[in-house]
Amino acid sequence: MALKSGKRIFKEWVARSGSWVLLLGGLLLAPSARAEGGPSEATLQVDESFLARPMPLVFQEDTVLFKFSWLKPQQLRLQYAGLIGFASVGLGYEFTPRYSAALYYGVLSDTFGGSSVRVHTVSIKSSWRLFREDLLGPVEPRAGFSLNWGNTNNTFRRLPAHYPEKYYFQNKLHLAPFWGAEWALPLREGKWIKGIGLYAEMSTLDAYVLEMVRTRYVGLHDIWNLALGITLYLD
Amino acid sequence: MGILLAGLLLFSAGCDNIFEYSPYKAGVRVPYSDLNLKALKVLEEQSREAFAPFSVGVFGDTHTYYDDFEEQVARFNKQDSLAFIAHMGDLTLSGIYREFIWYRKISSKLKHPLLTLIGNHDYLSNGEFMYEEMFGPSNFTLVYNNCLFVFMDDIIWEKNVQDPDFAWLESVLEGSEHYKYRFVLAHIPPWSAPFSKGNEYYYNMLMEKYGVDLSLHGHTHSYTYGQPYENGPPYFTSSSSKRREIFYLDVKEDGFEIRKEDI
Numbered sequence A: 001m002a003l004k005s006g007k008r009i010f011k012e013w014v015a016r017s018g019s020w021v022l023l024l025g026g027l028l029l030a031p032s033a034r035a036e037g038g039p040s041e042a043t044l045q046v047d048e049s050f051l052a053r054p055m056p057l058v059f060q061e062d063t064v065l066f067k068f069s070w071l072k073p074q075q076l077r078l079q080y081a082g083l084i085g086f087a088s089v090g091l092g093y094e095f096t097p098r099y100s101a102a103l104y105y106g107v108l109s110d111t112f113g114g115s116s117v118r119v120h121t122v123s124i125k126s127s128w129r130l131f132r133e134d135l136l137g138p139v140e141p142r143a144g145f146s147l148n149w150g151n152t153n154n155t156f157r158r159l160p161a162h163y164p165e166k167y168y169f170q171n172k173l174h175l176a177p178f179w180g181a182e183w184a185l186p187l188r189e190g191k192w193i194k195g196i197g198l199y200a201e202m203s204t205l206d207a208y209v210l211e212m213v214r215t216r217y218v219g220l221h222d223i224w225n226l227a228l229g230i231t232l233y234l235d
Numbered sequence B: 001m002g003i004l005l006a007g008l009l010l011f012s013a014g015c016d017n018i019f020e021y022s023p024y025k026a027g028v029r030v031p032y033s034d035l036n037l038k039a040l041k042v043l044e045e046q047s048r049e050a051f052a053p054f055s056v057g058v059f060g061d062t063h064t065y066y067d068d069f070e071e072q073v074a075r076f077n078k079q080d081s082l083a084f085i086a087h088m089g090d091l092t093l094s095g096i097y098r099e100f101i102w103y104r105k106i107s108s109k110l111k112h113p114l115l116t117l118i119g120n121h122d123y124l125s126n127g128e129f130m131y132e133e134m135f136g137p138s139n140f141t142l143v144y145n146n147c148l149f150v151f152m153d154d155i156i157w158e159k160n161v162q163d164p165d166f167a168w169l170e171s172v173l174e175g176s177e178h179y180k181y182r183f184v185l186a187h188i189p190p191w192s193a194p195f196s197k198g199n200e201y202y203y204n205m206l207m208e209k210y211g212v213d214l215s216l217h218g219h220t221h222s223y224t225y226g227q228p229y230e231n232g233p234p235y236f237t238s239s240s241s242k243r244r245e246i247f248y249l250d251v252k253e254d255g256f257e258i259r260k261e262d263i
Helices: A006-015 A019-036 A038-044 A206-214 B002-013 B035-046 B066-077 B097-107 B127-134 B166-173 B197-209
Strands: A055-059 A062-066 A075-081 A087-094 A099-108 A119-129 A139-151 A173-186 A193-203 A225-234 B054-059 B082-087 B114-116 B140-144 B147-152 B181-186 B214-217 B224-226 B235-237 B245-252 B255-262
Touching: A075 A099, A087 A119, A119 A173, A173 A206, A173 A225, A206 B097, B035 B082, B035 B114, B035 B140, B054 B066, B066 B097, B066 B245, B097 B127, B147 B166, B166 B181, B166 B197
Parallel strands: B054 B082, B082 B114, B147 B181, B181 B214, B214 B235
Antiparallel strands: A055 A062, A075 A087, A075 A225, A087 A099, A099 A119, A119 A139, A139 A173, A173 A193, A193 A225, B054 B245, B140 B147, B224 B235, B245 B255
């Protein structure tokens, strides 16, 4: 067996379908690390626990100090419907007072949602607070978009080899804009939960928006669907 | 908060399917299920034992050309004496749940029984399973006024390069000589790229062997009628909805004819 260079292994890993999601997730998580202190601070204040230990990662010539504690989410979310499955769980990260992101995994099956074929969806949701904090009391209107990556039958990012070029557009990845609001309740002296939020969001899909633009038949009121969810704010 | 919630509820009241689990969902409930099987039952009851002239409406490749599709439906509804309407396949663009529902919503306005073939686009994502639940098996036959209609699923690439089920086709054509006419309907015409040369030859050979009178197709998005092979029947392809045409197959005592109507 020929030995592969590290560079080649990394390139193949990136090229392999799926790995980009991990990479994108990693990129999204990176700013939260900075907000929490970042690697330079970590060298001053040594924490010997496994999660907080800086771990050098070498990408070609760049060394990045990585800590597993960066992955610790600030929110846990549970969602019903919303194009990413019958039910989904999400890890939420607050990057700025305005911007937060969440990584969801959702499932749809015969038992959960009545689909004869099982669908697994991984979704990265970016959302922005629409108003200044506390302007509307406990209600926080927000909007944003999700990148939904559906795993099921006959979906592809790259066309299988037997098709002529550009025979179909990729149908694995969809962009889903949304708007909605969350009603947040702080909890007193919670052990690990400092608050709980109930949210409702109206979302749509790139394909539906396209048909709304292209046809008279599909109107603005036809393209939306409702998602309901719970956010647990972790201490 | 109250205003926001009320607005949200009011807005959602306008949508009949407010919760949507996935674009890839495959699953429908009554009354959206087994539509072909239900139409076949109606037609079996309407059909006569002996031959009597009748007309069939034909169109296909409606994809997401919903405005043109609606007008095609309205035009078919102006006809009073159609036995049924055949959709030649490609009722969706990406085989996703909503596109099936939109197809069903528009086509349910048809006042004639509708039989829907599967097309290559309808196989994308979970379309194959959605089709099966919504319409029934993708291969089926109908005997109407002593004429045989064979509806065949000839999708190849989207089934990971699988040959059409010629054994099934042969089994239904075998011993069909006593019918006055034999029509075969399949989405992809045999000269189209997904058919290998061998499959193309074999398809036409079966048409010739069993004396099929006309082979009807969609897929090409343009209307053609002719005899492309030295032997074998004439072939017809219907256009896409975008071309704003509908077709009729008039089946008469002394022959049959394809009629095109512009809308």
